[in-house]
Amino acid sequence: EVQLVESGGGLVQTGGSQRLSCVASGFTFSNYWMSWVRQAPGKGLEWVANIKQDGSEKYYVDSVKGRFTISRDNAKNSLYLQMNSLRAEDTAVYYCVTNGDYNFAYWGQGTLVTVSS
Amino acid sequence: QSALTQPRSVSGSPGQSVTISCIGTSSDVGGYNYVSWYQQHPGKAPKLMIYDVTKRPSGVPDRFSGSKSGNTASLTISGLQAEDEADYYCCSYAGRYTHFVFGTGTKVTVL
Numbered sequence: 001e002v003q004l005v006e007s008g009g010g011l012v013q014t015g016g017s018q019r020l021s022c023v024a025s026g027f028t029f030s031n032y033w034m035s036w037v038r039q040a041p042g043k044g045l046e047w048v049a050n051i052k053q054d055g056s057e058k059y060y061v062d063s064v065k066g067r068f069t070i071s072r073d074n075a076k077n078s079l080y081l082q083m084n085s086l087r088a089e090d091t092a093v094y095y096c097v098t099n100g101d102y103n104f105a106y107w108g109q110g111t112l113v114t115v116s117s
Numbered sequence: 118q119s120a121l122t123q124p125r126s127v128s129g130s131p132g133q134s135v136t137i138s139c140i141g142t143s144s145d146v147g148g149y150n151y152v153s154w155y156q157q158h159p160g161k162a163p164k165l166m167i168y169d170v171t172k173r174p175s176g177v178p179d180r181f182s183g184s185k186s187g188n189t190a191s192l193t194i195s196g197l198q199a200e201d202e203a204d205y206y207c208c209s210y211a212g213r214y215t216h217f218v219f220g221t222g223t224k225v226t227v228l
Contacts, residue, residue, distance in 0.1 A: 047216060047217040095163075103168040104155070104163070105174065107164070
């Protein structure tokens, strides 16, 4: 059974940093692109970033470029999102998602990040 | 990159069919056959329902079908059931640098 378990969410001050983690199991993690997708409270889904199987390619939505960094550790079956210079508009549930073949097949339960002054 | 445009809500009675549109541009929906659809119940993670415009993952009922014409993709739910009441989002690949764009979301209500 595929499982994606996120952690690291919480309350952070405006301008602060937070690191999200996602541990994967039930599939060969190193074979998949992976993404982070977020959802602000009561709002729609937004793709945030993705990373190639070997970490050699990374892409971001414009609103987080220069502030967020996606990374992975295939030996630990883990995906990360380092978020710096956080803004109120970054408040959202962040989902760790498999990103194979141009779709998002498996989703974690999400972790809530709240940015407040 | 702007979000794809979906109707805010659609509704139907049990057994009826409903169709959700997803309007994009030639840079996303119209440019690639990589449209996917997601169902999200309140408080839950989204679930993949359709991928590559028309394909259904294993376990998704054949009541769900997808199509595309030009810059508009559509999801049709036939034989509407109570458990289909949820939010639905389309998503399209949008090229090497933009990568993915989601739709605005549609709430499906079963009357």
